Amino acid sequence: MANIFSRPVILVSSTFLIVVTTFFSLCSDGDWDWFEYSSSFAPEAYVQDKSYEQLFYSVNMFYGGDGYDGYDDGHSQRFGETIIADWKQYLGNKISDKELKYFILSDSSNVSLGRIMKNISSKNKTANKKYDLTNEKIKSFFIFINLAKSLEEYTNNSTSWDYNTDSTTAMIFMSVAEAKKIENIYNLTQDPFLKNRYWFLTMKAYFYSKNRNEAVTFFNKTQAKLDRNEMFYRGLSYVAGVLYKNKDYVRSNFMYSVVFDNCPKLRTVATYCFHPQNDNDFKSALNLAKTDSQKASLWALYGYYADEVEAINQIYNLDPKNAHLDYLLTRAINLAESKINSSDWNYYDYGTKTTLKNEDLNDKLYQVVSKIAKAKNTKTPYVWNIAAGYFEVIKGNNNVASNYFIQAEKDIPNTKLAKDQLKLFQVFNEVASLKKLDVVGSENKILPSLKWLFSFQKKNNDSSYLRTNFLINWSRNYIASLYKKQGNDVFSELFLREKDFYLNPDRTEKMQNYLLKDKKSDWDIFAQSLYNVNLNDIYDYKAIKLTYNNQLQNAIVELEKAKESKEMILDGNPFNGNIKDCNDCDHIAYQKTKYSKLSFLKKMLEIQNNLKSNNDKYSNAILLGNAFYNMSFYGNARLFYDNKIINQYGNYIDDLYQNMLFSNKFSKQYYQDAFKVARDNEQKAKAVYLLTKIERNEFYNTPLFKPYEVDYISFEGYKKLKKEYATTKYYQDVINECGYFSTFVNK
Incomplete structure (x- = not known):
């Protein structure tokens, strides 16, 4: 078969080779991909060839992928099924799929393999009762697998940081002499099936040797005799990697495009490694292409990284039935969606x-x-x-x-x-x-x-x-x-x-x-x-708004209709007015009476009626002030405004509801009423401090409040409390529980 290259590969010096090199910075965006909420076209619907799947449009390195964030980490499994199927056919089903998988793909088989090799070396082929080592093909299988596994010392190692020496560990390379021994086995092998495998093993050995250029030399002198099968293109990818390290970018990219076109299992790898340094590199690679198919594969890779629309147009002009067109179309559609939607x-x-x-x-x-x-x-x-x-x-x-x-x-x-x-x-x-x-x-x-x-x-x-x-x-x-x-x-x-x-x-x-x-x-x-609001939510919403407007009787009428919401139990006692605002503390505190939304409103209405009747005006005014305070954003009864329509949770309140939920208007009114009817300084001190909490909340909602800069000022209520009620027990309680007030008093 004729050489697919324009000339034999000639190398310059090579030191250390990095096989897989990215030339395009692809962003990673966690586990979520862009199409979750922006795309309507699923490429899987029409591109049946799975080898293209990781090349679909994605914000990750590759679409889906075998690994986290779309990275391609399928290298150890990529050829497993093919290798096992090939050996199974060659051996005439004399070794089961399970056993082939065990010996070929599992490290745990090394001990068993060692015993079998001893049997073969001792020429005592009948010692192994499970496998007929007198069968030349079976014996050849074990000899080959043993040799292939001996390369793993070199193929599976990588650099890592050594904390003892503060340096990276050195890569281990096979000696060229060792690799040459494998080439000698290849030369002596007559069986076509085995010869093909020893050819690839030789390529692999030279690639992981101290002189990787030998892989290219070996490829050049043998490739004309080879079938263009999977083994051939795996070997060709090694040659492309060596060329890339030698900065022969044009031929490296051309070879990767040939691999892309002819070896579906390496399609993602070839895409990852394809790396023109500039437009001239790409144009020169196109000049190496002898067939429309080779040109189309180069354009298919160009479309992945640069301009999928131009790639579609060029490939279509070359061959309207080219298989790469569909995958490029899906990328073009998905990319268009990311801009349109x-x-x-x-x-x-x-x-x-x-x-x-x-x-x-x-x-x-x-x-x-x-x-x-x-x-x-x-x-x-x-x-x-x-x-x-x-x-x-x-x-x-x-x-x-x-x-x-x-x-x-x-x-x-x-x-x-x-x-x-x-x-x-x-x-x-x-x-x-x-x-x-x-x-x-x-x-x-x-x-x-x-x-x-x-x-x-x-x-x-x-x-x-x-x-x-x-x-x-x-x-x-x-x-x-x-x-x-x-x-x-x-x-x-x-x-x-x-x-x-x-x-x-x-x-x-x-x-x-x-x-x-x-x-x-x-x-x-x-x-x-489709709608997530029902009549219960509407009645509850109306009741909440009426409550914040202090229209308790009308609020109760609306809440009575809300069969689900009215029985919602509030987490804390909404009538408590503590020195510290601590929702969690209030929620775990003992509560003799647990209030539902409805029983809370009814109790508020009862207290309002008592206040109107002049019954214990101070206590009732304080209780009502506490109730309105606790149903606000600052209190322990935020659950009162838990409603699908209002839809305000946590520490952020939308502008639409800030006036309602940040407001302490009625709390302030009732605390002021309590101060007016207070009988002694203890009661007055408490009313002044509760009013100061409202003064503090109002400060939080002015431009004067700057978190981490100005988050505290000397409130007027603090001054009044210190000046007029320093002799009260409540004053001492505030010093003990309120750090801000303690700081104010002692500065």
Whole structure:
């Protein structure tokens, strides 16, 4: 067979070789990949050849991958199945798959292998009862495997940091003389199967020897006689690695492209190692290519790193049926999606605001895909029809898109994923075609498609690979926007929650009345199934707002309707007013009476009535002040405003609810009332300190408060407490429990 290279490989000096070299900095983004919420096209649907899978578009080093963050760590398993299958056929099934795997792939077989080799060396071939060592093929198998494993001392070692010497450990290299012995075995071997394996073992030995250039020398003088099988391309990848270290980038890259084209198992490795230093390197490698196939493989690698659209165009012009086209198309589509599709995570708890920026669709990609789809001369015309249709939906040409999808249906693969992927884009087109929603026409027509689409929200897509998240969110946004244009606030909210919807009392009443309707159409049932707010939440929300406005009687009426929320038990005693604000302390403290939301409001109303009747005005005013304080952001009863509509948890409160939840308006009013009717200095001291906590909270919400700079000032309440009530027991209690006050007193 003719030499596939333009000339024999001639080497310059070589010292240390790094085989795997990256030339493109790929970012890693943890366990999450970009397509989780931005992509709708799953490459697995139409690229059946698994060798391309790690080359799909990803923010990680490789898509999926065998290792963490998409790194390719499948080197030890990459050829295992092939090696075992080849030996099994050669040995005529005289050694089982399990035993072949044990001897070839497992380090634990070394002891057993050693005993067998002793039997062979002693020429006592009958000593091993399990294996017939009189059979030349079986004997040859064990001799070869033993020799192959002896190379692992060199092939499996790497540099590491030695903390004892503060230096890296040295690599161990095989001597050239040892490698030469393996070459001699290759030269003497006559059996074609064994000779092929000893050829590769010789390549491997020289590659891990002290002079790796010998691997290229050996390759050059033997490669013309070899079949272009997997062993050959594994050896060729060694040659490419040596050339790269010798800075012969042009031929190194050309050889990696040949490996990429002809050895699927090394496709990811060849991609990883492909490394033109500049455009001239790539052009020169193209000049080495003798066939259209070789040129196409170079463009396929160029497309991975540089310009997938140009690569598609060039390969298509060379050979419309080239296998690399489909994988490049998936990368082009996914890359386009990453620029076109966006989500606003500020709306995560309400409904993701998705944006389809069709103006960002690469026009060159659009033109190339349209041209190829219309030509119908690729190996997989359905993929190009689907891609073209997808782009037409994005551009708003819905009828054109529909025709492409009809064409794709004719020859699409008969797999669930392939069919679901096509249906996903058909539903996308169907929704995008809507201009108005009405009960008689469009709602009922689109309903089956939407039910199918939204069913994937419950399935989580883990096993199917189908990417539905973005189009589910986009559909909700789009339908909500149509309803908003039509003035239908209720259905707009059902499809896409808005943070401020319930701040408008009229809209609150509209939603409540709608949810109270007895008769519900299929469309109503579907829309409400997407919505995470129910009547209980609305009644609870109204009760909370009324409570913060000190309209307790009306609040109780609303809360009584909230069958679930009214029985929610508050974690701490909401009537306690302690010196320290410590929610956790209050929550674990003994509580003689546990208050639910409803019993809390009823008790507040009872205390209010007592206050109006002039019964123990000081104590009742303090209790009411404590109640309003504890239901605020600063108190121990934050659970009181736990509500899906308000949706405020933790230490961050949205601007929409800060005025309500940060407010201590009524606490301040009741503490002031308590101070006015206090009978002695102890009572006055307590009222002054509780008012000072409110003064402190107000300071926190002014520009004067600067965390880690100005987080404490001399509050007026502190001054009053020190000046007028220093002789009280309560004053001493505050010094003991409040570090800020203690600092103020002692400075």
